[in-house]
Amino acid sequence: MFAASPMAIVWWYWLTLGLVLIALEMRTHGGFYILVFGVTAIFVSGLSLLEFAGPVWAQVLLFGSISVVSLLVFRDPHKRRPKRERVLETRPGDIWP
Numbered sequence: 816m817f818a819a820s821p822m823a824i825v826w827w828y829w830l831t832l833g834l835v836l837i838a839l840e841m842r843t844h845g846g847f848y849i850l851v852f853g854v855t856a857i858f859v860s861g862l863s864l865l866e867f868a869g870p871v872w873a874q875v876l877l878f879g880s881i882s883v884v885s886l887l888v889f890r891d892p893h894k895r896r897p898k899r900e901r902v903l904e905t906r907p908g909d910i911w912p
């Protein structure tokens with residue numbers, strides 16, 4: 816392997832970031848926003864480990880672009896899912912206020 820420059824992002828930095836973001840997602844009540852960023856960071860970690868990610872600027876650009884595309888693809892179907900309406904069942908003889 817090559818000697819890391821001061822600006823190099825080692826693959827396990829991305830892996831650590833991804834795991835931290837996924838752990839944060841488990842602690843929040845949300846709509847899977849942080850999960851997308853965590854999975855993307857782990858994906859960039861794998862690419863970096865296999866030396867397909869390129870220099871730092873390319874890794875950050877890859878992380879940002881994949882995250883935004885993933886949010887647009889996976890978040891919209893989650894929001895469009897129909898919500899179940901609460902149906903109040905009544906019986907004959909029930910009194911309404």
